[in-house]
Amino acid sequence: MSEEIRDRIGAYLKPYTEEYLFDELSDAYLKKAGVFDIMKGVPVPIKKTDLAELSNLKIARAMAEIIGCDPGFRYRENYAGYIEKSFGEEFLKALVAQGVQQASEGDFERACISFRGALMLDPKNVDALYCYGRACKDAYEEVSKAAAEGMDVPADSEDYVGRFKAEALEAFEKLTLAAPDFPMGFYFLGYAYLNLGLYTKAKLTFDEFMEKDPALAANEDIGELRKEVAGWQEKLKEPVRIEEGYNHVLAGRYSDGLAILQPYENDDRFNKWWPLHFYLGICRLELGDPEAAAGSLREVLKLSPSNTDAMKLLAEIYEEAGDAENAEKYRRKIEIVERNSQEFRAEKYPTMS
Numbered sequence: 001m002s003e004e005i006r007d008r009i010g011a012y013l014k015p016y017t018e019e020y021l022f023d024e025l026s027d028a029y030l031k032k033a034g035v036f037d038i039m040k041g042v043p044v045p046i047k048k049t050d051l052a053e054l055s056n057l058k059i060a061r062a063m064a065e066i067i068g069c070d071p072g073f074r075y076r077e078n079y080a081g082y083i084e085k086s087f088g089e090e091f092l093k094a095l096v097a098q099g100v101q102q103a104s105e106g107d108f109e110r111a112c113i114s115f116r117g118a119l120m121l122d123p124k125n126v127d128a129l130y131c132y133g134r135a136c137k138d139a140y141e142e143v144s145k146a147a148a149e150g151m152d153v154p155a156d157s158e159d160y161v162g163r164f165k166a167e168a169l170e171a172f173e174k175l176t177l178a179a180p181d182f183p184m185g186f187y188f189l190g191y192a193y194l195n196l197g198l199y200t201k202a203k204l205t206f207d208e209f210m211e212k213d214p215a216l217a218a219n220e221d222i223g224e225l226r227k228e229v230a231g232w233q234e235k236l237k238e239p240v241r242i243e244e245g246y247n248h249v250l251a252g253r254y255s256d257g258l259a260i261l262q263p264y265e266n267d268d269r270f271n272k273w274w275p276l277h278f279y280l281g282i283c284r285l286e287l288g289d290p291e292a293a294a295g296s297l298r299e300v301l302k303l304s305p306s307n308t309d310a311m312k313l314l315a316e317i318y319e320e321a322g323d324a325e326n327a328e329k330y331r332r333k334i335e336i337v338e339r340n341s342q343e344f345r346a347e348k349y350p351t352m353s
Contacts, residue, residue, distance in 0.1 A: 007071055009112070010069070010072075012109060016069050019047060020045040020047055034085060038082055045066045057087070061094075061098075068114060069113055080120065099128075099132075116132060136167045137191075144161055187209050187229065194236075198243070200243050200244075202236060238270070249279045249282055249283055257283050274300045278309070281313065297313055311331075312330075315334070
């Protein structure tokens with residue numbers, strides 16, 4: 001049976017439940033199908049587009065999609081029991097294949113729904129874990145690319161990217177545990193760590209990928225991927241050093257953190273990383289140089305304009321300095337960012353407000 005899933009991305013998937021109607025199956029059918037005890041009094045979802053040609057299989061697929069949208073759905077266990085009783089392993093294969101088709105068409109959120117539905121039925125299904133991680137990755141990369149190209153993106157795009165990144169990471173972590181001999185799990189997990197700025201974990205995971213037997217991935221061009229990963233292993237040496245600086249700061253060793261991070265402040269390879277400036281700001285603030293800290297935090301906002309953590313620290317710095325005007329300016333910015341995010345969610349996802 002299914003396990004609990006931390007629902008990071010539900011706000012983006014639950015609105016798809018509006019595509020379904022709910023009705024109950026007749027007692028006669030439930031008894032005939034041997035699922036009366038499981039489904040008596042339980043409403044079943046019917047996709048509006050399936051009304052003309054409804055079938056038991058389409059109902060089961062709709063059930064899987066509903067629990068893919070919302071893992072906490074009230075009748076999740078009933079739906080899982082019905083599907084398990086009425087259909088065999090081929091159902092899961094078809095559900096994963098549906099997600100693959102959706103992803104190939106660029107419909108990454110619906111693909112996530114299909115794969116997540118499969119994982120609610122079988123949490124350790126290797127194909128579903130792999131495809132789910134990739135669909136989450138494709139979803140956030142699409143938004144990131146649009147933002148980088150200056151295209152219109154949702155007001156909460158940073159939150160969207162962060163949530164889908166975390167979801168992809170967890171899927172690939174579970175994949176490497178479920179299938180330790182599958183090299184591609186380590187390849188994508190390494191990139192997930194890399195995209196989250198977890199450089200030490202990325203390096204260690206890429207090391208594991210390189211240790212795998214290439215023959216285990218007969219359908220992948222492992223040779224080219226190994227060359228790519230070897231290049232990243234070399235490039236990761238300094239990011240790993242920077243992460244060491246971050247860890248010093250998180251542990252309260254501000255002088256050690258500053259000593260490591262400060263040389264990278266003017267390094268064009270790394271000075272566009274807003275976390276570098278954020279941690280430098282914390283170091284300088286804790287070491288008694290609020291003016292320099294404010295400069296670092298303002299640099300954060302140049303690179304990450306909606307970063308409310310940097311805004312909060314700036315408001316505190318200016319408040320402490322007696323600069324009420326600037327303190328109020330950053331407090332107002334925080335309110336604007338948070339209000340815009342709330343209004344966007346209310347508009348795009350009315351069922352969630």
